[in-house]
Amino acid sequence: MTQTQTAAAPTRLERMAATYREDHQNPINHFLHVGVGWPIAAIAVIVAPFRPMLGLELFILSYVVMWTGHFVFERNLPTVFKHPTTPFVMAWTVICQIAAFFGRLIHGRRSS
Numbered sequence: 001m002t003q004t005q006t007a008a009a010p011t012r013l014e015r016m017a018a019t020y021r022e023d024h025q026n027p028i029n030h031f032l033h034v035g036v037g038w039p040i041a042a043i044a045v046i047v048a049p050f051r052p053m054l055g056l057e058l059f060i061l062s063y064v065v066m067w068t069g070h071f072v073f074e075r076n077l078p079t080v081f082k083h084p085t086t087p088f089v090m091a092w093t094v095i096c097q098i099a100a101f102f103g104r105l106i107h108g109r110r111s112s
Contacts, residue, residue: 013093016086023079029069037066038091 010018024030040062048055070078080087 013089016083016089017093019083020079020086020090023070023074023076023082026069026073029074032069032073033066037062037069040065 024033040058044055044058044062047058067078070076078087
């Protein structure tokens, strides 16, 4: 980068993502989030309208699994304790990216 070029300041979302990555460096903790906790939370959301108590229990279980990753493997506080909005913003971002991916996938099939 030359002296005349300046790097753009990171957006709030980029700063949140950087904080999230810092708090989730241990591969076991990452797996407990992405491979176990998030899928359980997704099932909880799907089940909740039909079996509210089961949905709530699954949602709580998902957080127990993810917090175990922080306390046991990462040895830090879960991000939600330090920056309460970050996990929800990151989850919404991931949902939007997944929806955009499927939108591109479906749109690509229609045009071929």
